[in-house]
Amino acid sequence: MQQLSALSPLRLCLPGFSLAQTLCCGQAFRWREQEDGSFLGAAGAHRAVIRQRGEEILIESDASPAFWENYFDCRTDYEAIRRTVASIPALEPACRFAGGIRVLRQDGWEALASFIISQNNNIKRITGIIERLCCQFGEPIGGGLCAFPPPERLAGLSPEDLAPLRSGFRARYLIDAARQVTGGTVDLAALPALPTAEARAELMKIVGVGKKVADCALLFGFGHGDCFPVDVWIGRALAELLPEGLPPSLAPCAGIAQQMIFHYMRACPDRAAAKAGEC
Template sequence: MNCQQTPGGLLVTGITDFSLPETLDCGQCFRWQRLESGAYRGSAYGKSLTVSMDEKGLLLQGAAEEDFQALWRSYFDLDLDYNKIRGALANKDPILKEAAAFAPGIRILNQEPFETLCSFIISQNNNIPRIKGIIERLCLLFERETGSADRFPTAEMLACRREEDLAPLRAGWRAAYLLDAAQKVAGGEIDLERIKALPMPEARAELMRIKGVGPKVAECVLLYGLHRLEAFPMDVWMKRAMATLFPEKSVLDFGPYAGIAQQYIFHYSRLHPELFR
């Protein structure tokens, strides 16, 4: 990868196997908005960014090269060889090969763990526009404490609030779960950094000690917030896809990159509804 400062922003060239729409609109994150221009505006780790991509490369507006190297390169997971991973997955099953080739630009973001935990607690029985709205209102509620509406509140900030304090979020019953998550993280009962290194059964069990965190949310946090690429979120749609497309396979058959396989399968299945008629 090479970086060049241009009048329009920082241009990063030499990037392959990466698509902004496939990555930012696949349901793994909720802080990005697609603009009329086709660019995306969002934030991560308290930094805001407008980013677009064309045949010239990845254009970052509002970021210098040091920002790219320190944050965005890792956030977009640009150093992992997804082409090699797709090849390994393709050898496991012809349908998986087709699914991987259908959306080769999906990458798993390196998101902030506590934000991801809260986001997927909010995501339960919810739709993406409403999830985004609740998260936006949460950041606005804590803007005075964080210094910016682009910053997600820390666990410590959230832990000292009461359920009625979160009424402006219009999050319903999820507010109690957010507070429980914040209190357990802030108090050290749940150590997200430690969970990153635990064996998967223990990591799942630790996360599920939080009220409202079941198997699916735990898998989402592991995959999207802790970058455990073997995690495999299973909702009703994915269970149906597995039963229809891979009836003789289990998650373990997809190996250490099962989470990437899940993204390919989910995207492929969602855009091929005729497979399930």
């Protein structure tokens, strides 16, 4: 395991949690699994090495314990949420397979920019674009990592300036987002307190931000746990598992259920075995 410093690692006890599923399920794109099973990466301007030992999570970082407790959503009762999701027979296999996932509480701007980049893209390419974005325009934070660039850094750029990222049409959207945020047209700080529909409408002022991208940003960056982003994988899941739509009992934790379903649909090697309790 790489060592960041002589700092004593923060220890979190998270029953039922899977670090690997949480960091690799498509909600964050800056974590790399190391040969020893630990994860090296960054959240905002903080780099960290994180590993799991049973229910214990060890984090070596320059950030405060409060930062990581918030990042891993430690105040939410995931045991209760897992019971709620598993109580829906069609979702019980997904909960069994991906119930260790938590929805990370990421920086709002980072989440917004990341999911603008995610449009019509796959996780490998998204990860590469974001890595190049941070290396090109972010401040170094050590260990070969750079902070996620703030909107002020991108607002004065042109799509041509972002050409080395190989982000295609998304460059124009990213710059428009940076300009609207820095110019005050879109107030990111206000979004957590707004009703979800109003917060979604605010983000959709940005060129290229539709409902799916807005819902992803709101879920992963602004604490709107009722958001249920629908992409190709979730569209298939709804048709296959929930043809009558999302049960009302899941409304308060729809976003967490969405991540479990998404990871199950995308990563479960044999959904038939999972349904039979063998996966």
